Every structure is written in structure tokens, then in C-alpha cells.
Amino acid sequence: MADFSTHLIGATAAGSLAATVVAKVLGLPADHSLLLIGSCIVGGVLPDIDLQRSTPSRILFTVFGVASAIAWVFARVDDYSALALWSTGLVIFIGIRWPLSWVFGTLTVHRGATHSLLACAATLLAVAAVSYQLTGADALLAWLVGLFTAIGYLVHLLLDELWSVDFAGVKIKRSFGTALKPVDTRRWAGSVVLLVIAFASSLYLPPTTPIRTAAGTVIAALLAGEPGVILP
Ligand SMILES: [Zn+2]
Secondary structure (H helix, E strand, O other), X not given: OOOHHHHHHHHHHHHHHHHHHHHHHHOOOHHHHHHHHHHHHHHHHHHHHHOXXXXXXXXXXXXXXXXXXXXXXXXXXXXXXXXXXXXXXXXXHHHHXXXXXXXXXXXXXXXXXXXXXXXXXXXXXXXXXXXXXXXXXXXXXXHHHHHHHHHHHHHHXXXXXXXXXXXXXXXXXXXXXXXXXXXXXXXXXXXXXXXXXXXXXXXXXXXXXXXXXXXHHHXXXXXXXXXXXXXX
16 A cells, blocks of 8 residues: 555645646635645545554544534634633544544454545545535535545545556555445445445535536636646
């Protein structure tokens, strides 16, 4: 498998290139572009949360806990006192960092259900739904954050497969085919959980019109080879 820094570099490269194109065509503000690159990087290390007690897993649950707590606090800043906000944020962080991380570590097998296209799709839907419903992001931004997380996720799966090929000896290692699979059919429990997440998220998705319009604009600009978008 590709190591942690390879995944970070791959996701950062893909995320920043995609964010530059999208920001140029859609005229996104700088803070939104940075958020998209950040989402892509998180997506790029996300599949390895199945590595128990690993650096990626610990960092991920810490970052995920902090980000969720901060997002909740700022989404509800007008509704509660500072102390109530802070203590609820702390509970959210602790709940994600330890119990959720433990549940994950116990239930998952490395390169199992999280290394599949189903997991990538479930991540897209879940991130879009959570961003839209819980953080107050508008529909377009919520979809973009979900999409960029999914781009990072996909880059991770591709890198894991690439690293299964031993280029020096042109051999294929046994791990080939274990990352970029549609669904994990060997352990159905994990795949069922992902299906439930995808289905539940699909009930809370933002409206699709803004992202469809935006996707049309970006694709048209790319196909037309509009000067200044990719090439000078
Ligand atoms: Zn991996």
C-alpha cells in the first residue's frame, strides 16, 4: 500500500488542481477553495481509518472530532451561551475521538469495506448531507465539499492499487485489486453499514440544481478548451 505521506501528497496535488479549475470557472472565494482542498486531503487519508492504532487513523479521528465540534459550535453560535456551546463541542470531540474510533477499529478489517467504490460514494453523500444540514453551508458548497472529499478518497484507492504493482520487477503483488473494488463482497457487514449510511444520507441531501448547473459550467469550459482555464 501507498504510505501516509504519499496519500497526503496525492490528495493535495489532485485537490489543489481541481480546486483551481473550479475556483476559476465558478469564481469561488479563496476561503471556499481552501476548504475544498482541505476536504480532498481528508478524503485522501480517510480510507485508512481501518488501520487500527495507526497514525492516519489517530490523526483522522482527532481532526474529524475537532472539525465536527467547531462546525457545530459555529453553526449554532446564535442559539446557545458560549459555555453551552463549548461544552457540547467538547462532548462531540470526545465522542468521535475515542468511542467512535474504537468502534471503527473493532469492526473494520484493513482494505475491507472502506477500500471500495461504495465507500467512496457513501462518503460523498454523507459529507454533502452533513455539510448542508449541520453546518449551514449553502447547497453548492455542501455538494462541492462532498465531491472533493470523494475525489481525495478515489485518489487514495487508485494510489493503493498503483502501489500493488511492483514496477521494478513488473510483478503484481497479492494486494492488487483489494483497494479499487466496487463493493467488499467478502465481509458483507461493512458493506451493509455503508449502504445504510448512503441511503440515510440521501434523505438529507442538498438540492441538486446548483451543483448540476455548476458541473455543466465547468465541463463546458473544459470541453471548449476555454483559454485561461487550464492552458494559457
Ligand atoms: Zn489504503
